[in-house]
Amino acid sequence: MRSQEDDRNALIASSDDGRSGSLATPEDLEAVRAYLARALEDNTRRAYADDLRAWIRFCDARHYDRYPLTPVSVVRYVEHLAATGKAYKTIERRVTGLRGALKAAGHPVDEAVAAAARTALSVARKDIMREPGRRGRGKATAFTIAELRAMSAACPATLAGARDRALVLLGFAIAARRSELAALHLGDVRQVPEGLEVHVRWSKTGTERFPKVPYGQHLATCPVRAWSAWTTRLADRGRTEGAAFPRIDRHGNLGDQLSAEGVGDIVTALAAAADLGHRTAHGLRAGMATEARRAKHDAVAIAEQGGWTRNSREMLGYMQIIDSWEDNPLHGIGL
Structure with a gap:
């Protein structure tokens, strides 16, 4: 299957070799390159x-x-x-x-x-x-539900604490990448009687998705209640549109949209505050997949929630973590 990059380079090449677009000036060609690079x-x-x-x-x-x-x-x-x-x-x-x-x-x-x-x-x-041993840090460690509770409890009773709790819990619920959380706007999340309907408009893969987030069983880890508490505090500050997760300075002043790196820093800092050691934001994405599989949910439903393709190697790797224990062939053979 051709990618956007393949199409972009084919067009640039055709302009370069004179087979098409032969009337283009050097300025036109450079403008085309710059425009296509935005893909x-x-x-x-x-x-x-x-x-x-x-x-x-x-x-x-x-x-x-x-x-x-x-x-x-x-x-x-x-x-x-x-x-x-x-x-x-x-x-x-x-x-x-x-x-x-x-x-x-x-x-x-x-x-x-x-x-x-x-x-x-x-x-x-x-x-x-x-080689003996292992190079690199390996895959991001998936957050468990128990760890989410600890992170939620570590959030202070401040505006930033309300933001961070909503960010972590919603990020887990929709298996979000850092960049997806950073790009989320308030209008992308709609509260309905069943919970939240989220529109992930921007994705690393260039596709959008519409995950649904039902109410949680526990107050401390309910993404819906955390989102409601956070947006209520935003509304009290007169902020009803714009970035879902803006910057907040040490004086509690609201700023512009967090970067993907800023989202990652929040998750890492919150994990450290919960005594979980050094963890990264990708653990939210991995955590949803593994915890949902542990609860016996279908791989197709998990893929749709997190925006994976159904044969995604990344997602199947998370599935294997759980399945290799739950469906281990050594169970019940009398060892």
Whole structure:
């Protein structure tokens, strides 16, 4: 299936080689590039820039040409990343990010280089798997319901505390990414007799979804009541539209929309306040999937709530965490 990036680069290439758009001026072409580049999300652009900087540092230290990539240079790059202790996922992301950044800039990597990169990554993965111990931090630890209660209890009785409780509980309930919570507006959440109807307008994958959030069984972890308490306090401040989760300074003054990084900082700080150690916001997304599966909910319903595709490797990985214990073939065999 063609991606937005494939379509964008095809259009740029067709303008470059004169087969179409031959009357376009250089200014027109640059305007087209800039417009199509907006298909890349902010997080993707930042990641691409970081991957390019890492590649440039590597090349400059060895007096390699930065571009074009060659099979030799890209293999040596993978070797370098592996030798410096990077986790396999980091190595893979650096290489694919570099390729994506060049492609987005109108300089796709040729197949010989791509094939060399794939082979080098395979070798690096095998070497790392043979090592004792584990590189990197691994997957984000999923938040459990008990941990959500602890985080809710750690929220102070302040405006910021009301915001943070609503952010964490709603984020868990809809399996939100940091960026999705940051982009949420007050008008995207509608309270109905059954609970909340949420419109996730913006997503990393470019798709929208409409998760439903029923009332919780416990006051401390009910996303609906937490949202109602938070928006009531916002309304008392005259804020009835705009960002669902704005910044709040130390004096309690409301600011503009939180960034995705700001959302992550809130979750990490709240987890630390609840004595849960260092945790990340992705644990909310992982937590909904694992806790819903633990409660025997269907994978399709979980996928729809969190915006996963039904065969998502990420979601199926969360399912496996629970299923490997609940449906373990060693149960009941007399061990």
